Amino acid sequence: MKFLAQMFKLISINLKSVPARWGATLVIVVGLAGVVGVVTALQSMSAGMVATLRATGSADRAIVLRGGSNSELSSFFTRDQAIVIEQAPGVAKGEDGKPLASGELSLIAERPLRRSNTDSNVSLRGIGPAGFTIRPELQIVEGRSFKPGLQELIVGLKAREQFIGLDIGSAVQIRGSLWTVVGVFASNGDAHESEVLVDIETAQSAFRRNGYSSLLVKLDDPSAFQAFKDSLTTDPRLQVDVQNEVEYFSSQSRSFTKTIGVLVSVVGVIMGLGAIFAALNTMYSAVAARTVEIATLRALGFGGGVVIAATVMEAMVLALIGGLIGAVGAYAFFNGYTVSTLGAGFTQVAFSFRVTPTLLINGLVLSLFVGFLGGFFPALRAARMQIAVALRAA
């Protein structure tokens, strides 16, 4: 108890002397604000991407691709193969008694991005009525849906936000044919919102593709998946990969999150080391500036342990202040900030940074850790000074 009281007294003495050494102290605060800000921003980007792709898909839906294709763009089925797949066990039936399966065509179109005015890939999906039935989250929010047989398209909210010339009424040149934007759809903020949708049959004839890239089916329930998968993978007429839709979209984000993870680690370690040295520097100079004060307190009988604890705590308090500034800054500047990146198959997927409470807490823990290391060695030096020698520094 006495130890704590002495330590708090020393911390308060030390912190009171901070204004006299603002310049040196700012090094810790600004350093930690920078580290925590950058690391939190990077992690929030990763968290946002993961959240977007996790939000895409439902456990009671399965996506079928040609065997060995890791994205829809490199996958293709004939209509006959599609019929075989639709008949597999576990596929739910609609009100009309037909299987709830949507053969879809996935293509890439080039459009200029708003932010850079340079061409980038927008994902174009040919989709039939079943595609809408299977995906209840897909809702027209402006205008109307496309009419089969007409070269009309509807755009996702995020696609319209990211690309130039996708507003309702615009004419869009895609692979040699002209299409008109007639509506805008929402899809729970998932990856489909970065896409453009057209009627499947119109797309098949316009782009001369007599088949599908993928087949999305609604299952009776999530537990029907294994039977469905087994029946397809053992069918000698087919060569397919079957994935639960949730799993499919999270696997799309895996390489991205891994890259971000590596980036966060590398940047975090480099900046963290820099911050530790900055903190060491600040605290060494603080201890040096207080040589006589510390020696006087020790002459009065304050113990070395109290001096160490107070010095370490001081560094941690300063580092925490910096960490708080960095975390709040990352939240203020980046939370909800929308960017797009190349997602599956080199198309743009838009997502928002998510500065979650966990990331904020991680940032603060990081700053406390840096403060601890930065304070510890100077504190040891302070405690080890010979009192009689240090007093002569007066």
Next chain:
Amino acid sequence: MTTLVSIRGVAKRYTRGKQTVDVLQALDLDIASGDFLALMGPSGSGKTTLLNLIGGLDKPSAGEIVVDGKRIDQLSSGQLAKWRARHVGFVFQFYNLLPVLSAEANVELPLLLTSLSKAQRKKNVAAALAVVGLADRATHKPSELSGGQQQRVAIARALVADPTLLVCDEPTGDLDRKTADEILTLLQQLNRNHGKTIVMVTHDAKAAEYATHRLDMDKGALVTSGDSH
């Protein structure tokens, strides 16, 4: 009179690399309880070194130091810290007050090492500041006080925990004659009226006149011994 400090065969040697400096050699000294001893001598003669040994700020290379019946030359630094907190009050040439703390907070510092309650600490601080005549400056920061006043605060700090011994290293070395005389008068009163044993290092022969005894040092040894008046 009982002996408060007993020093036998004390030596202090500093080693720096291959060089060794023998600062004190085979030194014997007794200080009686209730004494006011002035230690004089040329610069470098070892006065501060001896004072630091008496005050438990440093340990001798050889010899025995007993204060108030307790051998302190063999204590660990942690034990010494506790011992100092209970038994010694320090007064330094440059006051060594903490600039960010008010006078009363400075005086309170030694009491944080005791088990006194907050209210008791406040009372003792007020009493110590009253003894040095600074009751009205309790909330002032050192920078708002004159040198003489700062040294009074430092003396109050040295007194507040009621130590056995006051050690003062050139307490008037940074003050003008008149202020120095006031400080010395204060120390004399503490010695006479409050029975404090004081060991004071000084360069100033006039300062030494306030003491009851005077000792001279030269090259690490005591050269004269006797009464100043």
